[in-house]
Amino acid sequence: MTSPTTPLAPDVQPADGYAGDISPEQAWAWVQSGEAVLVDVRTDAERAWVGFVPGAHALAWKQWPGMAMNPGFDVGIQALGAGGKKLVLLCRSGVRSIAAAQRATELGLLAYNILEGFEGDPNEQAHRGLKGGWRYRGLPWQQN
Helix, strand or coil, rough: CCCCCCCCCCCCEEECCCCCCEEEEHHHHHHHHHHHEECHHHHHHHHHHHHHCCEEECCCCEEECCCEEEECCHHHHHHCCCCCCEEEEECCCCCHHHCCCCCCCHHCEEEEEECCCCCCCCCCCCCCCCCCCCCCCCCCCCCC
């Protein structure tokens, strides 16, 4: 979590309750450099049907069906952040990953939200993947 006296890196947007918001490109750069661990907080169904980032750690914030809280989230995120690396959290559109980043921060971890998420915001026809997001930005992903 940042405070008024803690300067943010130039590519980090300030946020309440977690380390900050970063672009998909910044998150990927941190992951490639070994500075951060990429955590996909989407459901197993989303990753299977829509696609996933190779090498990302799958740890659902909420579980399908019903979108109930994942009772294993706290233990899982603590294990992923145990080495002290930054955690960069990815969901569909950058909303659930905010809640997950806030919780990770409450647990004493350094967590960032990836803006736009995996699919980005819906366009005028309510289609995702055409207006921002990990896939739209051309970052690595696969589909089953």
